[in-house]
Amino acid sequence: MDTVLYYSDQFVFDTLYAKLWPSCTKSVAGHVISAWPRDDFWRVNLSIYIITVTFGYLLYLITASLSYYFVFDHDYMKHPKFLKNQIRMEIECALSAMPWMTLFTLPFFSGEVFGKSLLYGGMPKTTYDWLYLFASIPSFLFFTDGGIYWFHRWMHHPKVYKYLHKLHHKWVIPTPFASHAFNPCDGFLQSLPYHLYVFMIPMHKYLYLGLFGFVNFWTVMIHDGEFISHSEIINTSAHHFVHHVYFNYNYGQYFTFWDRLGNSHRQPTDEQYEKALRDDHKVMARQAFDSSSIEGQTLNANKLKSQ
Numbered sequence: 001m002d003t004v005l006y007y008s009d010q011f012v013f014d015t016l017y018a019k020l021w022p023s024c025t026k027s028v029a030g031h032v033i034s035a036w037p038r039d040d041f042w043r044v045n046l047s048i049y050i051i052t053v054t055f056g057y058l059l060y061l062i063t064a065s066l067s068y069y070f071v072f073d074h075d076y077m078k079h080p081k082f083l084k085n086q087i088r089m090e091i092e093c094a095l096s097a098m099p100w101m102t103l104f105t106l107p108f109f110s111g112e113v114f115g116k117s118l119l120y121g122g123m124p125k126t127t128y129d130w131l132y133l134f135a136s137i138p139s140f141l142f143f144t145d146g147g148i149y150w151f152h153r154w155m156h157h158p159k160v161y162k163y164l165h166k167l168h169h170k171w172v173i174p175t176p177f178a179s180h181a182f183n184p185c186d187g188f189l190q191s192l193p194y195h196l197y198v199f200m201i202p203m204h205k206y207l208y209l210g211l212f213g214f215v216n217f218w219t220v221m222i223h224d225g226e227f228i229s230h231s232e233i234i235n236t237s238a239h240h241f242v243h244h245v246y247f248n249y250n251y252g253q254y255f256t257f258w259d260r261l262g263n264s265h266r267q268p269t270d271e272q273y274e275k276a277l278r279d280d281h282k283v284m285a286r287q288a289f290d291s292s293s294i295e296g297q298t299l300n301a302n303k304l305k306s307q
């Protein structure tokens with residue numbers, strides 16, 4: 001984030017803040033500069049906030065639009081659980097959640113810029129440096145996958161579900177635009193493992209930036225409704241589709257490892273992989289019935305316990 005902030009200051013914020021809040025006493029080479037120095041705590045936080053919301057919107061709208069137009073199976077829009085105006089609702093939900101998610105995440109990004117995290121820079125020099133750099137990729141994915149699994153599973157607990165996670169399950173048949181359509185607290189909790197990782201384990205800052213972009217991209221991909229891979233190891237879009245329909249399975253993000261360990265893995269079947277079968281009206285009607293009854297059972301289980 002410090003590098004992104006440096007270039008944003010250079011090309012946007014120095015000029016912007018000089019106009020909004022000019023210094024009465026200081027100038028550089030005849031140009032008025034801002035009274036707000038680059039390392040001011042509040043300036044750093046405001047700049048990071050603007051950068052994250054702007055890039056978050058761009059990344060979401062571009063990748064979800066591309067995925068929607070070129071990958072998503074549009075026949076799914078005939079599903080009885082596909083809502084009227086669903087895409088507009090998904091986009092509105094995501095765009096209104098992102099400013100809040102960014103606000104909750106700000107202390108972590110700000111901590112990174114002020115050198116409180118374990119992110120490091122520089123070119124790797126030794127073989128060990130390179131090995132560590134490459135080992136950081138599976139380590140980061142494994143750690144964050146586990147973190148997301150447990151946060152996600154906890155949010156399916158009947159006492160928690162309706163307050164935090166129910167909104168994301170409004171989209172029983174999700175489109176790529178559902179990828180970031182969460183309650184902001186839900187979205188923040190599911191991104192928390194990424195931020196915690198770099199405050200616990202050293203990682204190269206450019207690799208982190210790349211992987212952070214990748215995880216957002218992946219989140220769009222697992223909602224794209226096109227089931228190319230039949231993998232039993234990777235948590236594909238077919239696995240996540242099963243999660244949206246059958247509710248109590250496949251809480252993971254990248255791999256099926258934690259679901260297998262936590263006894264919540266459900267392998268997709270021809271119902272997802274075979275286009276003729278998944279567009280069949282009877283299959284869709286059964287899915288609609290199952291999704292309502294499974295979600296209802298979970299919510300009623302809590303009511304029965306509390307009676």
Ligand SMILES: [Zn+2]
Pocket residue numbers: 152156165168169243
């Ligand atoms: Zn869920």
Ligand SMILES: [Zn+2]
Pocket residue numbers: 168174178179223240244
């Ligand atoms: Zn989802």
